[in-house]
Amino acid sequence: MIPLGYILGFSALLFGLGLYGALTRRNAIRMVMSIELMLNAVNVNFLAFSRYLNPGDPRGSIWAIFVMTVAAAEVALGLAIILMLSRRQDDIDVDKVHSLQG
């Protein structure tokens, strides 16, 4: 039996790591990876709350499935944008992207 606090603590730490990575890394691919870590932490929270507060209710799992769908769509689009960037300017440093600046 695991106390709920431990699982929530794990997910808060995982989310914090992802947030730190997404804010500090300049490599676009690493930012995408950090965002995936954050989405994973969110899923852990959904399932933990569903298991401890409402056991047997499938809605927690369904929300987690929707989050996974959006994560898959996001990573596909993100990588397509990164591929285009790497072809255009041969660098995926997000600080050097300025094609959309007026």
Added chain:
Amino acid sequence: MNTTLLAFFIVAFISLVAAWRVITDPSILHAGLWMGLSFVGVAGIFLLLEAEFLAGVQVLVYVGAITTIILFGIMLSDVGEVRVGPEPPGWVQAGAAWHRGLRHAFPLLVAAGFAGTMLGLYTQSGWGQLRERPLELAGLSVGGIGRELFSTFALPFEIASLVLLAALLGAIVLAMREEER
């Protein structure tokens, strides 16, 4: 300490260390593989939460699909790591170190502040010591998830499929070479 708790600590430790390596590993390809390990750890947490179906989906979608597509993205983009310029003189380096410190201090504050706030909230709410109740028989089954998904959540389900279709088309158009458009 019982076995479940021990398993939780091992899996959580592996997952957090792997997440840390995702951010800090100098080789971006290794970072992608560490990310896969972190996802496997999270799948283990799902198993401990008795969400076996979600653990399977996690391994299939995150470890199988997302990690693979990110590794492909790294290899195709052929850039690897953000480039480092020629070595600047000493005083510039000191300034750059100061600048880098500033650059990292604020995000560290934000991330640590967020995690700390959430931990504090959880401690105050009294959820922390909550123990799980045993699942009733035929509680969380794949059948239950499927029935709910196609009745109550039918509309969000269809919208999710549209989101996937739009992402598919968008990714194809974006990744096309300019001359092919």
